[in-house]
Amino acid sequence: MxxxxxxxxxxxxxxxxxxxxxxxxxxxxxxRARVVTVERLSAGISHLQQHCCDVILLDMNLPDSSGLSTMTRLLDAEPGVPIIVLTGLSDEGFGVEAVKLGAQDYLVKSDIDGRVLKRAMFYAVERKKLELALKQTRDLFERQARIDYLTGIYNRLMFNELLEAELQRARRYGSDLALIMFDLDHFKQVNDTYSHTMGDHVLKEVAQLVSENIRAHDIFTRWGGEEFTVLIPKSNRDQALILAEKLRQLCEEHDFGDGLKVTASFGVTQLRTDETVELFIGRADQALYRAKSNGRNRVEAL
Ligand SMILES: [Mg+2]
Incomplete structure (x- = not known):
């Protein structure tokens, strides 16, 4: 116990x-737990800022706060400590609402006895531990679902979410938005001639090389296989072209180990007024295709 x-x-x-x-x-x-009693919500919050506490018993109607906001304000200030709400008989409904908003339990004051209280505290602590552990796991899964497992950069799911936000921003403020799409040349030969381990190594190196040479707010994604995209807010086609050319050179000059050289082909485009996401991405893809058919290791813009 x-x-x-x-x-x-x-x-x-x-x-x-x-x-x-x-x-x-x-x-x-x-x-034998120490019971610290305070009469105001503000005093409770400042106590929590300086001291550890295992469980909070909270009367919702206090001189400086009343109703459900007492619970939510406390939870905002200290989300890690389980809260048991104490209600009067006439406001039991608030207790149920408080639990829905994040309290572990509620007790009607007139019904409380020592045993009930002790058991409620025990379960509140255990439930809070579980809740926090679940939240950690969920956060981890959410992160993993948006990160490419091999390179550590964003995956397509994340790209789609961020693209939507950037599109809206570009339309609202009339700002430029450019997209680079690039693909490693003859990548299948790397896997076939060397190994898949070497192939993975090349993908990681490219991801690192590009990450180090773009701005913090550029959105770099592994699009799939050996294909990548860089979404560049507040940049037009010409600016993106300069960046793509820089990335192409960096890739060409990079030693991937064992004398291995890898090049990449780049397609560049800029968002046009009132066009769909599909057209925007499709044009970058067309530009990339053109770079491939014009001999690879080059940049084309559309
Ligand atoms: Mg009261």
Whole structure:
């Protein structure tokens, strides 16, 4: 049981009678946790900023805050500590709402006894641990779902999300938006002649080389296989052309190890007024195709 693991309970309660009753119940249950009592939400929040606490017992109607916002303000200030809301009989509905908004549990004051309180605290702590662990896992999955596993740059899913945001921004402010699409030349030969391990190494090196030579807000994506895109906000076709030419040279001059040389072909375009995403991307793809058919290791713009 959690008796050993509960060190500090923060009781935020402005009614001295209720506060005394709760402390008494805890004592009777042999709870040895330190109970810190404050009467105002602001005092509770500032206590949490300086001290650790295992669980919070919260009366929602306080001199400086009332209703559900008491709970949400506390949760915003300190999202990591489980909260048990204390309600009166007449506002039990608030308790249910508080749980929906992130409290671990609610107790109706007139129904509380020591055993109920102790058990509620135990489950609140356990549920909060689970909730935090789940959130961490979910954050990790969400990140992984948008990052290319091999190169660590964005994948197409992330590209699509960011492209949508950049399109809206470009349209709202009338700013330029350019796109480079490039593809490694004869990449299949690298895999066939050397190995797939070498192929993976080349992809990682290209990703690093390009990452180091674009601006922080340029959006670099592994489009798929050996194909990449760079979305360049606030840049027109001519500016993108200069960047593409720089990237092409860097790639051509780079030693990928064991004397291996790899080149890439580049297609460049700029967003036109009122065109669809498909047309915008399609034109970059056409430009890339032109670079391939015109002999590779070159940049074409459309
Ligand atoms: Mg009160």
């Amino acid at each position: 959690s008796k050993q693991s509960l060190h500090t309970i923060l009781l935020i309660e402005d009614d001295p009678g209720d506060a005394a009753l709760i402390r008494e119940m805890l004592e009777q249950q042999g709870c």
